[in-house]
Amino acid sequence: MRAAATILRSITVFAALAAAWLPACSRTPPAPAEPPKPPEVTVSEVVARSVTDYEEFTGRMAAKESVEVRARVRGYLNKVNFVDGQMVKAGMVLFEIDPRTFEAELRNAEGQKAQWIAKKDKAKADVSRYEELVPTGAASAQDLDKASAELGEAIAAVSSADATIEQAKLNLEFAKITAPIDGQISNARVTKGNLIQSGPGDDEVLTTIVALDPIYVYFDVDERTILRFRERYHAGATEGQALPTVDQMEIPLELGLTNEDGFPNKGVIDFSNNQVDPSTGTVQVRGRFDNSKRIFKPGYFARVRVPVSDSYDALLVSDTALGTDQGQKFVLVVNDQGVVEKRFIKPGPLQDDGLRVVSEGLKPAEWIVVNGLQRARPGKPVTPERADMPVIGVTTENTKSEPGSDDAKATGH
Secondary structure: OHHHHHHHHHHHHHHHHHHHHHHHHOOOOOOOOOOOOOOEEEEEEOEEEEEOOEEEEEEEEEEEEEEEEEEOOOEEEEEEOOOOOOEEOOOOEEEEEOOHHHHHHHHHHHHHHHHHHHHHHHHHHHHHHHHHHHHHOOOOHHHHHHHHHHHHHHHHHHHHHHHHHHHHHHHHHHOEEEOOOOEEEOOOOOOOOOEEOEOOOHHHEEEEEEEEEEEEEEEEEEHHHHHHHHHHHOOOOOOOOOOOOHHHHOEEEEEEOOOOOOOOEEEEEEEEOOOOEOOOOEEEEEEEEOOOOOOOOOOOEEEEEEEOOOOEEEEEEEHHHOEEEOOEEEEEEEOOOOEEEEEEOEEEEEOOOOEEEEEEOOOOOOEEEEEOOOOOOOOOEOEEEEOOOOEOOEOOOOOOOOOOOOHHHOEOO
8 A cells, every 4th residue: 555655646746747847848939139229310411502711810909090189288277078988070179278378478479570560660661761861971871781681680570470479379279179080089187277288298198089980900811811812812913914902902801709609790901011020920901890880999809701712612511520530530421221431521611600611522412420420330320310400509409419428529430
């Protein structure tokens, strides 16, 4: 009985193991994992449009005319006839010096002239009388000579008195100090009651006036750019013909202030210096701008640019899409199969909207990676999402960079 029980237990254990093993053998093996999806990147079509090359410079604004107002005569100040900073017209009386001293000098000069006129009339009468008496012996020749000398002295004294009167009139006129030009006046450096001195020193400057319209901007241009100007603006001149001057060429000039984007203000170049500075290799150039709205002031820092080429057709890409590999610029092009190609390019000038001219290396209608450069690998497929070429001031969901990305500094892979 004991042996039969042992056999029965063995059969039971075997049956249980068989029941557990048979379902396991009938299971289907797992399916293979799907390959990973190519990384997503944003691509934009290369922009084709007409552009113009510019050279940019920095300069300072200066007034067309600037005058230091000084007194021409000495005296005590009676009146100040302007408000600090106001616009004035040429001839406007700015300061008035006490005129009584000059009025007295004028009256004295006029009195001196009257005395000499009387002496001249007497001497003239004496000469006429002696000319009649000398032939009769009633007067000597010496008397005639003396009368003639007194007449000449009186005539000279009258002429001198006229000059003294003229000077006295000028001094009286100079007691009213007028504006020599139209423009904006500075503050009065002296007040009523002060003694005004005439002279060249800084202490004798009463105020200053600057002409604001038009206004100038001065900047230095290097020799290379000067030669490009010559090639463009002197092209077509016949042999032997005198080249036009800078003001005759009316070279356009664009200007932007420190708080302005781009170069919204238009002017012309109207002067260039007659020689190159050998220490810097540059020539000073001047531009003229309308300032009727009083936007500009002398001394402002200015950014200026000058066109150095005619308009031409070009291909452009976003400057942030460019990468650098061992000093060479490249972009990542996505072909029709969705595969990335590394394309070395020759970059050109940067445009106002942040697009860079590409001189060599791209063809029209190609698509380049503008977002996700770090995820793209040359020779590998990507999942492209098309969007407009990003420009300055225009941002869309498709052109935004991911947080922490550094596409603008992408390097070769």
